[in-house]
Amino acid sequence: MSIIVQKFGGTSLADADKILSAARKAIAAQQAGHQVVMVVSAMGKNTDTLVELANQIHPRPPAREMDALLSTGEQVSASLMAMAINSLGHQAVSLSGAQIGIRTDSTHTKARIISISTSRIEQLLDDGNIVIAAGFQGIDENQDITTLGRGGSDTTAVALAAVLGAARCQIYTDVDGVYTTDPRLVESAQRLNQLSYDEMLELASLGAGVMHSRSIEFAKNYSVPVQVSSSMTDNPGTMIHETSPADALAVCGAVLTANEARITLARVPDVPGASHEIFSRIAEHKVAVDMIVQNVGDAGLSDLSFTVPDEELEQTLEALEEARQRIQISQILVDTSVAKVSVVGAGMANQTGVAEKMFHTLAAVDVNILMITTSQIKISVLVARDQAKQALLAIHQAFELDQLGDNDRNSSVVAMPPQRADQERADVVARLRDTGMEELVIDDISLDRDQSRITLQGIPDQPGTAARLFREVAAANILVDMIIQSYLQEDGIACISFTVPRDDREACIALCQKLANDLPCEGVSSSPSVAKLSVSGVGLRSHTGVAARMFQALADAGINIELTNTSEVRVNVIVDDEHGDAALAGITRVFAPDSEKDATA
Helix, strand or coil, X not given: CCEEEEEECHHHHCCHHHHHHHHHHHHHXXXXXXXXXXXXXXXXXXXXXXXXXXXXXXXXXCHHHHHHHHHHHHHHHHHHHHHHHHHCCCCEEEECHHHHCEEECCCCCCCCEEEECCHHHHHHHHCCCEEXXXXXXXXXXXXXEXXXXXXXXXXXXXXXXXXHCCCEEEEEECCCCCECCCCCCCCCCCECCEEEHXXXXXXXXXXXXXCCHHHHHHHHHCCCCEEEEXXXXXXXXXXXXXXXXXXXXXXXXXXXXXXXXXXXXXXXXXXXXXXXXXXXXXXXXXXXXXXXXXXXXXXXXXXXXXXXXXXXXXXXXHHHHHHHCCCCCCEXXXXXXXXXXXXXXXXXXXXXXXXXXXXXXXXXXXXXXXXEEECCXXXXXXXXHHHHHHHHHHHHHHCCHHHHHHCHHHCCCCCCCCCCCHHHHHHHHHHHCCXXXXXXXXXXXXXXXXXEEEEEEEEECCCCHHHHHHXXXXXXXXXXXXXXXEEECCCCEEEEEEEEEHHHHHHHHHHHHHHHHHCCCCEEEEEEXXXXXXXXXXXXXXXXXXXXXXXXXXXXXXXXXXXXXXXXXXXEEEEEHHHHHHHHHHHHHHHCHXXXXXXXX
């Protein structure tokens, strides 16, 4: 008999009627021949109420006590759900995270799952019960209650689906799937019938509120099909699974992330180890850094910009003051009036012109770009917060996302993936019953030596500059890989660096020199041959120390970093070509020591 895990969010459990409605969905699934595990969030705004009450008692409540307090919300929901199912004539048992056997580390308010014991759940299911699991929580080695952080109930649900070998994980929420953008901001947003794991990872990490990125990490790592749909309707919703590259769209979604703060470190020594010192300190404070833009140094110094969530700004500044005691940082500049607008699409990796189209669209509506960072399937720009919604609307329309319902990929209902074979299920469960369920998963460590770096320095900070540059580069049929734009707000000037194939370097320099004279621009510089190092995997952003570990490996080898950019699934750095092999060996030792040993045996 197949297992289905159903997760219900707080808005789907806001009152007694909604709890009874959710109970009927679980009973219907059981009567259709499935064993059912329900994961529930706290009712309505219960968690917000508890947080507000705690802050009235203590200005900075101890993290351990916050976990003990906040976990009660899910336990209330679980008990009430079990009562609801019982009132409808069916068997149900509620379990807290500790009773399930969800073991976590001891990082209160942001704990990670180490392992899950399934014996009690499986016995209860075999006895005919619907099992109600309190989401968002676990227990550490000291028997203290821990919580899993934002989106923790999603994480609980997908983790249980993985360890139980469930046929699928159904996420019931107040919307009927994942949309091309937030329908509250853009009325013409379209529901997506399917998404790849990587696309959903990027969308979730950017703030698409339907699911949290950690839950998608589990889904991808353990091949759990996830279905997102409304608890109020019977629409099939959105299926998140491994999709075919042939179905990939250049852009499938656009996201506005409003709660960003930008930090610029001015005139940092451009030497090996500087980036590691900065980001290792930030990682110690468990801050998730997003856009990291390190541009080309000048006169032995460089500027480094990155973004963090508004609510983690204070911890970040504390970490930077610690770093400042070890390395010179002339200024720490903070801007809380910014927002990030991004486009995501798996087909972007194989289609040209996406960046140019995005930049041109923003220039046409007079939106200035403050920072740019790109990955294989994502382009993110930082803009003024008061222009962010305007930027999102323009981009959504430019990429015709409001017409995506007519696209072949999105025009039909996606069939449910087949259930895993018994042996495959057994292999997955065996892996999960060991320790380290949320360990970082590295898919690939690569070295690309076919790149040249081009930099335009001292560009006037005004709308349309990036659009003009990349329109002319695209017209010359030159394929651009990494794009990085940094901006020093004190000077009001920008610096744009990008990489192109070595064979196109001369043509690109000539084009940029002409453009530099027209803008004007302080100058064009280049490196004829650079090495691009990439670390790809799952959880690169939620595991806060990944970039710092990469930077440490390069610092230990005495290798300086020319450029950096990051995404949810990849961290890229550019170093001088002569250091490529040593950089690859150092990074491999850090992230895949067994592979490095095998390669040198």
